[in-house]
Structure formats: structure tokens, C-alpha cells
Amino acid sequence: MTDTPIALVTGAARGIGLASAEALAENGFRLVVSDIEAEGVVAAARQIGGNTMAMICDMGDPTQIGAMFDRIEAQAGPVAALVNNAGIALPGSFLDYSLDDFRKVLDVNLIGAFAATQRAARTMVERGIAGSVVNMSSVNAVLAIPAIPAYCASKGGIMQLTKAASLALAPHGIRVNAVGPGSIDTAMMAGVNADPEALKKALSRTPLGRIGTAREIADTVAFLASDKASYITGETIYVDGGRQGLNYVM
Numbered sequence: 235m236t237d238t239p240i241a242l243v244t245g246a247a248r249g250i251g252l253a254s255a256e257a258l259a260e261n262g263f264r265l266v267v268s269d270i271e272a273e274g275v276v277a278a279a280r281q282i283g284g285n286t287m288a289m290i291c292d293m294g295d296p297t298q299i300g301a302m303f304d305r306i307e308a309q310a311g312p313v314a315a316l317v318n319n320a321g322i323a324l325p326g327s328f329l330d331y332s333l334d335d336f337r338k339v340l341d342v343n344l345i346g347a348f349a350a351t352q353r354a355a356r357t358m359v360e361r362g363i364a365g366s367v368v369n370m371s372s373v374n375a376v377l378a379i380p381a382i383p384a385y386c387a388s389k390g391g392i393m394q395l396t397k398a399a400s401l402a403l404a405p406h407g408i409r410v411n412a413v414g415p416g417s418i419d420t421a422m423m424a425g426v427n428a429d430p431e432a433l434k435k436a437l438s439r440t441p442l443g444r445i446g447t448a449r450e451i452a453d454t455v456a457f458l459a460s461d462k463a464s465y466i467t468g469e470t471i472y473v474d475g476g477r478q479g480l481n482y483v484m
């Protein structure tokens with residue numbers, strides 16, 4: 235156990251989660267990285283270095299989430315900053331979309347974030363830690379794509395979960411915010427990046443004219459988790475290259 239505050243990032247084996255963990259480590263946190271992918275998360279912990287802990291956890295399973303927090307608290311100490319980043323999209327046509335897929339997406343993206351926030355906050359309240367939570371939302375919290383109906387519903391849910399949790403936890407000095415990325419260069423966007431027509435479509439809705447980097451999201455996560463954001467709670471910051479302000483295709 236150390237006095238260094240602990241940050242837990244879920245879905246941190248790669249992409250935005252790994253970049254966020256790196257940014258938080260640079261900002262003085264001891265990191266715990268968790269992911270469903272065992273090999274990837276161990277490699278991520280090694281890449282971050284220091285005494286970063288790797289945890290294997292399926293964010294779609296609340297029992298595993300509880301067990302992960304029990305282990306972190308026993309081996310390292312309480313989590314002061316939680317980043318609910320793990321997410322899946324599962325595309326499919328609306329008319330054929332299965333309830334199973336819809337539930338799977340909500341389980342990981344929304345219910346997992348709720349369960350982790352609740353578990354982290356219980357310990358923060360018990361120990362008087364004025365911690366913070368950063369949820370990974372998306373422009374799809376407010377803009378929809380028909381091919382990912384469950385994903386859009388889950389990210390809209392994250393925006394409202396962020397507000398409700400921020401109100402519930404404000405009396406304890408705990409802040410809850412979200413980051414809403416636009417199109418970011420990660421495995422999740424690989425299909426779009428590799429397809430010139432799809433990329434052209436995404437860029438036609440992006441005034442800054444390029445895909446964003448994971449680091450650009452990570453820097454916003456690190457800001458929201460830091461004392462520099464001490465008067466911000468219940469907010470979603472959209473890091474989207476200007477997409478939401480655009481009312482025509484360029």
C-alpha cells in the first residue's frame with residue numbers, strides 16, 4: 235500500500251483506455267488497468283510501468299466487478315479515480331437486432347459502469363475520499379447511427395447516469411463526469427479507417443477534418459480526474475472535432 239492515489243481504468247488493454255491510463259500515470263496516479271483480454275491487459279500494465287496492476291474483469295458481469303474492487307482494495311488500497319471506459323458496439327440492422335445483443339451492449343457499456351461507480355463510491359464515502367469518476371460516453375449519446383441501436387442507447391444512458399450519479403455523490407465531494415469522443419483512431423474505428431468511403435463520410439461530419447487520437451481523449455479524461463476540474467461535475471465534454479456544431483455535410 236502507498237499514499238499515491240489509485241486510478242482504475244476499465245477496458246485498458248488498448249485504445250482510449252490504455253491512452254487514458256498512461257495520461258493518468260503521468261499525472262501522478264498509481265494505475266490499475268483492467269480488461270476482458272488477459273494478454274493485452276498484462277502487456278498494457280508492463281507498458282505503463284511503475285507498479286501498475288493488471289486485472290482481468292468482464293465489465294458485463296457485476297460479480298467480477300465486485301471481486302475486482304475487493305482485490306484492488308486488499309492489495310493496493312481504495313480507488314480514488316475510476317474511468318469507466320470498457321465498451322462494445324455490436325452493429326446490426328435494427329429490424330433484425332437481437333435482444334441478446336442489445337442486453338450484451340447495455341450490460342458492458344451501461345450496467346457495468348453503474349456497478350463499478352456504485353462500488354467505487356461506497357468505499358470513497360466510507361473512507362471520506364473526495365474521488366472522481368469519468369465515464370466514456372460518445373457523440374452517439376446525442377447523435378444516432380441506425381446500425382448501432384444498442385450502442386446509442388447505452389451512451390445516452392451514460393450521459394444521464396453521469397448526471398444522476400453526480401447529484402447523488404456531490405454531497406460527498408465526489409465528482410462524476412463523462413467524455414464524449416467523436417471518431418477516434420482505435421480498433422473500434424478500424425473498419426471505418428480502412429474503408430475510404432466510410433472515412434470520407436465520417437470526415438464530412440468533422441469540421442477539424444481529421445480523425446482524433448486516443449491521446450486527445452485521454453488528456454480530457456486526465457483533466458476531468460484532476461483537481462483542475464474541481465468545480466466540474468455531471469458534465470459530458472465532447473471531444474469530437476466540432477461534429478455537433480455542424481448542421482450540413484461539408
Ligand SMILES: NC(=O)c1ccc[n+]([C@@H]2O[C@H](COP(=O)([O-])OP(=O)(O)OC[C@H]3O[C@@H](n4cnc5c(N)ncnc54)[C@H](O)[C@@H]3O)[C@@H](O)[C@H]2O)c1
Binds near residue numbers: 245319414
Ligand atoms: N474509437 C472511437 O471512435 C470512439 C468514439 C466514441 C466513444 N468511444 C468509446 O471509447 C471507449 C473505448 O473504445 P476504443 O475506441 O478504445 O475501443 P477498443 O475496442 O480499441 O477498446 C475497447 C477495450 O475494451 C475492452 N473490452 C471490451 N469488452 C469488455 C468487457 N466486457 N469487459 C472489459 N473490457 C472489455 C476491449 O478488450 C478493449 O481493450 C468505449 O467505451 C467506446 O464506446 C470510442
